[in-house]
Amino acid sequence: MFPPIQNLRAFVAVANTGQFRIAAEQIGVSESAVSHQIARLEAQMGVQLLERGRNGAMLTEVGRVFYLPVSAGLREIERGLQLVNQDKSNIVTISAPQTLSSLWLAPNLASFYEGNPSVELRVFATDRICDLKNEGIDFALRRSTGDWRGCNQEPFCDEEIFPVATKALSVQVRELGWQRAFQVIPIILNEAHVDEWERWSAEVRIPLADNMKFRRLSSYDQVQAAVINGLGIGMGRTPLCLEALGDGRLHRIGSQSCATHAYQLVWPSDRRTHSRQRAFLNWLRKMKPDRLAKGIHTD
CATH class of the missing domain: 3.40.190.10 (Periplasmic binding protein-like II)
Incomplete structure (x- = not known):
């Protein structure tokens, strides 16, 4: 019997972040729920997948073996869902590092929704370098390191x-x-x-x-x-x-x-661009942060 998908998602989220709290925020459940889901997964499989410590969690040797195919499988499931629904929905997906997502992107999203109330943004806050094409992600904000072949790329901010x-x-x-x-x-x-x-x-x-x-x-x-x-x-x-x-x-x-570092704005070059993606791209370009932004207090 296959483990419940929510348990697998919890395991992959903790493996990606190393923290139960951050993993819980990413998948939209409580920290205790993540802990219970992983405990049930380990009990069902009869192996320990994660080593818990004061500073977070690390994959065991068995966990590392298990992680690669499971994370790839979940990405394929999500990609399949996105491919089926991409022409039916108004969803725009963006991947960005966790701190950039929480401290810059999220506080500014209200201005996007004001002009585009029918568009639904889905933010993947992860420090993992995502495969935009295969994971069905529309845009990414990333530091300049990375292999962006097959993608458009432009400087976003320093x-x-x-x-x-x-x-x-x-x-x-x-x-x-x-x-x-x-x-x-x-x-x-x-x-x-x-x-x-x-x-x-x-x-x-x-x-x-x-x-x-x-x-x-x-x-x-x-x-x-x-x-x-x-x-x-x-x-x-x-x-x-x-x-x-x-x-x-x-x-x-x-x-x-x-x-x-410098942040880059990246998006797949061979994917059809819908009006919702164009609206978000234009918004991102207008919102490029200025290091000399007005109102900064300097002493």
Whole structure:
């Protein structure tokens, strides 16, 4: 007997993200539901597929063997459904990295729906490099690395990094100067980009202190939330921090920045483009983030 498809989807989502919480958000159920679905899958198969730990979940050796055909099979099922329904529906699908989806794309979607109320957007928030053609995805926003053969591609926006903090901490940095601030104010380190402070320091020629107090977090969304709540100084990333800069929850400290990656807008070149896809493409082009966006607070 085949395992229920919802259990397989939960397993693949956790395998892709390494986190039960993020997997639950992606497939639209609770974290406890994901845990129970995977437990039932493992019980039915009689094997352990995931190793649970304090920092998330990792595939076991058996899990790695199981993951490849199951994830490919689920993609084929979804592709089949999309191919059957693509001319009947008003769905537009876009794939984007998780942090870009939650911190930039989702907050701006209301402006698309205002002009296109009949179009349904389906956002696949994943850091996996998707096969747009075979997975039936209309558009992708990706960092410049990747094999985009058979696709149209155009620059979307640059990613730059620079220190950010609350208004109070940014004023304190200005009063103390960087060297003293590095000694007395906690610095938040994004473990997904452990070299970001060194890169910024080398680019803008502001030396780091020897005795800096780092508070480590595992992803950018955690860093930004911690900075907004006053935990310390973090490294902001455009376009992820633009909304928080614009509404004053974050303040940019100084004008020095360091360029890192560039985001690309990608879509299949051999697929028929319907009016709904053209509308979304035009909207994305108009919404390209500007690193000098109006309303950004700089101290």
